[in-house]
Amino acid sequence: MPSPTIGVFALQGDVREHLVALRSLGVDAIAVRRPVELDACDGLVLPGGESTTMAKLARTFELLEPLRERIRQGMPAFGTCAGMILLADRLEDGAPGQETLGGLDITVRRNAFGRQVDSFEGDLDFDGFDAPVHAVFIRAPWVEAVGPGVETLATVPSGPAVGRIVAVRQGQLMATSFHPEVGTDHRVHGTFVDLVRQAR
Numbered sequence: 797m798p799s800p801t802i803g804v805f806a807l808q809g810d811v812r813e814h815l816v817a818l819r820s821l822g823v824d825a826i827a828v829r830r831p832v833e834l835d836a837c838d839g840l841v842l843p844g845g846e847s848t849t850m851a852k853l854a855r856t857f858e859l860l861e862p863l864r865e866r867i868r869q870g871m872p873a874f875g876t877c878a879g880m881i882l883l884a885d886r887l888e889d890g891a892p893g894q895e896t897l898g899g900l901d902i903t904v905r906r907n908a909f910g911r912q913v914d915s916f917e918g919d920l921d922f923d924g925f926d927a928p929v930h931a932v933f934i935r936a937p938w939v940e941a942v943g944p945g946v947e948t949l950a951t952v953p954s955g956p957a958v959g960r961i962v963a964v965r966q967g968q969l970m971a972t973s974f975h976p977e978v979g980t981d982h983r984v985h986g987t988f989v990d991l992v993r994q995a996r
């Protein structure tokens with residue numbers, strides 16, 4: 797079977813790092829700015845960035861409803877940081893009127909880690925991996941609550957936020973609070989690529 801095409805939402809956010817990570821895993825990775833580009837995708841990454849800006853731009857560029865529709869139809873999607881916010885059905889501390897795409901039955905708290913530990917890194921256990929993942933958090937959200945169909949893939953191992961959920965999966969949707977595209981360990985993207993291959 798030919799390799800899948802995985803898009804990276806590219807109206808705002810750290811697009812390039814995701815394209816590099818996906819290409820290193822042997823998939824065709826394309827930047828998605830228009831509905832026709834979305835049509836070509838078997839799966840989509842929603843990168844980190846600024847979630848309110850991303851949602852506004854998606855609406856302006858007429859990508860918001862097509863994205864919602866594809867997610868409803870079962871397209872695999874992977875949100876990192878701001879992308880996790882976009883995939884959440886419910887937000888805490890969202891901006892007034894902030895829209896999401898939804899799909900994941902989770903409540904996400906935006907900018908959850910607060911000013912003290914605004915941005916930080918640490919190793920955490922990730923479901924199914926032998927060795928921990930080095931996770932980079934940048935003004936990150938956490939998952940405040942999960943619905944019954946949602947698996948927790950990783951939690952914060954220590955410190956003031958110990959036990960907070962920072963990676964989840966529900967069916968063909970995945971999200972992490974942290975930035976797995978930073979650095980050269982692409983195992984988390986690998987998990988998503990497997991999901992896209994299975995969904996095809």
Ligand SMILES: NC(=O)CC[C@H](N)C(=O)O
Nearest residue numbers: 844845846847877878935
């Ligand atoms: N690194 C990130 O993606 C930060 C997310 C950002 N704080 C937001 O609310 O959209």
